[in-house]
Amino acid sequence: MRIIRMASQALQAMKDNKVRSFLMMLGVIIGVATLTIITSSVMGARSQVMSRVERFGLDQIMVMAGAGRKPGVPQPTPTTLKVEDANAVLSEISNVKDVTPQINRRDIPIKYQNKNSYAVIVATNPNWSEIWNTQAENGRFLNESEVARLSRVAVIGQTLVNDLFEGEDPVGKQINVANNPFEIIGVLEKKGSSPTGLDLDSRLIIPLTTGMKRVFNQDYITNIKIVVNDTSRMGDTVNDVKMLLRERHNLAPGVEDDFTIVTPTLVMALASKVASTFSIFLILVSLVSLVVGAVVIANIMFISVNERKSEIGIRRAVGATKKDVLAQFLIESVTVSALGGLIGAVLGVITLNLLSTFSKMQSGAILMPIIIAITCAIIVGLLAGIQPARKASNLDPIEALK
């Protein structure tokens, strides 16, 4: 096949000029390496966001006590959100299917015999398990009578089991939670880390009433999770919840909310915002280096066409058509660029692996970014090579042979 013979001529020219070929590749290598890293991490971030939203629940609204964090300003614990608010939301807003109020407290010391650990205490109702999609896999979750009787029972996460029990079955054991004796009735399924880095398996779940009256002695709660019936009316429902809570908290018009409502769309937006700002910057960087790569390839190809005038003349004299010469130079620039792309993709993957080893950055699928990167490299090679190749093919053989 003529085209295969032509390709082998192009490859030989690359091999004969290793330094030149490497210089041509350099820009593409850098561009493709960054592009691989970016696409992979953007895809990773996106799938992270999606899984976070799924975990949050597409039919759920979260109401958090307080106006939301303001950077740099220490804020008192908000005390305005009450269990009664949760009940009112459930009874007064028609689109609300279920609510679960809860109190969260971090770094509560817990003790079993002579072993100590720290837990995130969640004081809540039995429907928490279903709404937060977290089951007890050993033993059982809280029930209504325990809430009614302010029972000192707890369901604990796997990290706490490991810290305190070392292979012992924790169900039925007595532990000490902030100096109150509690009986363990179940162990939560493993959940890993939250996106913010909180160990979800260090949670200890107790009845809401027990938490309010016996452990923390408080009448306010941390947040309310609301499940809606009809997700298409999510926006209206969010508004209803907001109006109801403002009314119940006697907030005058113009006064800031003393609670924060988080919806799935908001979660998605927040989570992708950081990733997208970062990736826009990096995409620019990689585009610039791809453009630089293309310019470098084009320049070196032009120089190479000038240097190889007599070669082109000889080839034309022995029967190469203009197309043959064009093809040879294009194959050369595309191959150089594609090879640079391949090297860049490999470097990118290595960097991604290093990054995910040393940081918590998640990377997504590898194959797709590599395909994107190498496609980009081939396009760069084509665009950069076309003009020099045309110049080569249009050389007058007689001029070229002089």
Added chain:
Amino acid sequence: MINVQNLSKVFNKDGVEVEVLKDINLTIEKGEFVSIMAPSGMGKSTFLNILGCLDKPSSGSYTLDGSPVQNMEDDELSQVRNSKLGYVFQSFHLLPRMTAWENVILPLIYSDDDSDMKEKAVEVLNSVGLGDRINHLPRELSGGQQQRVAIARALINNPRIIFADEPTGNLDSSSSAEVMDIFRTLHAQGRTLVVVTHDPDVGSQADRMIEMKDGRISSDRPTRSLSEENAK
């Protein structure tokens, strides 16, 4: 084989038109060994380039092997150069980074022949006495050897006509003699040879010598060697 009618070539040099070839008429039959002699810069290379389908005449007609060349498209000319013609240049024009056999197969790359290229190259290199140099780079060969590689390249597609532009111009006398020996062998095989030279010793080894002056053919006659041979 070659028929040229009223052929002229005009170059435009810095706005001044220079007529290098003027109204040339020439016929070369199949199997002839022709030398074209002229002092340097008198248009003989231009004439050879036109005959070799590397350049086009400004006016006039050129028929090669029955086909009118002046009407051919670039691709057709490439095809003709590849299959019907072989070139030998004064400065060899080998690709410096390629070995002898890789240089020799160049025309095969642009032909539709899919046979084993290296095998063919070795065969042709053997025929010009370079069978033991197939893997040498041009810089590892003497001038005469390089020219023989160039001849092997010209022969690889088995062309009917060989054009040589000052083939011995860069060679010492013994290498020149070798090259001319090869040419005579090719002639004996029935090929048509057209050699351009300014060297009377080379020109006189052809059967027919054409002399050019001021862009015109000034004389066209059988050489003495031929007439002597005929006389015997």
